Amino acid sequence: MGLQSAFFLFVGLCAIAVSAWSRMGRTKASRWWVDTGVSESVALMIAPSIAIFAMVIGVAPLVDNVESLNVPLGLLLFAAVGLAVWGGIMLHIPRWFYPRWYRVNKGWTKPHRRSGDVKGDK
Numbered sequence: 468m469g470l471q472s473a474f475f476l477f478v479g480l481c482a483i484a485v486s487a488w489s490r491m492g493r494t495k496a497s498r499w500w501v502d503t504g505v506s507e508s509v510a511l512m513i514a515p516s517i518a519i520f521a522m523v524i525g526v527a528p529l530v531d532n533v534e535s536l537n538v539p540l541g542l543l544l545f546a547a548v549g550l551a552v553w554g555g556i557m558l559h560i561p562r563w564f565y566p567r568w569y570r571v572n573k574g575w576t577k578p579h580r581r582s583g584d585v586k587g588d589k
Contacts, residue, residue, distance in 0.1 A: 475525030482518030486510065492568050501569065511560060512549050519546035
């Protein structure tokens with residue numbers, strides 16, 4: 468594995484980790500993107516798309532034949548659509564795409580009842 472491939476894989480994995488951390492929103496610091504407009508697009512669409520781009524670029528030189536590139540190229544196409552649609556022209560993100568905790572805080576959905584929260588469950 469070349470140094471460039473390792474670098475792009477590292478960047479992609481770091482971006483995926485930050486994106487997952489931000490989407491889970493378990494701490495106040497991880498909710499840095501809430502109610503800032505442009506940052507919502509960055510956290511939910513642009514950062515994961517860039518992460519996929521970086522990982523595909525990192526993996527591509529390691530592939531021996533062209534047929535093995537079908538999955539990475541499919542992911543690259545998926546990332547390109549996400550990056551172009553929400554990153555390039557800044558479309559409004561649909562409500563269903565936001566994390567559940569964000570939708571509950573906004574009053575868009577009801578809180579999820581966990582099995583331990585049910586009355587009479589002892």
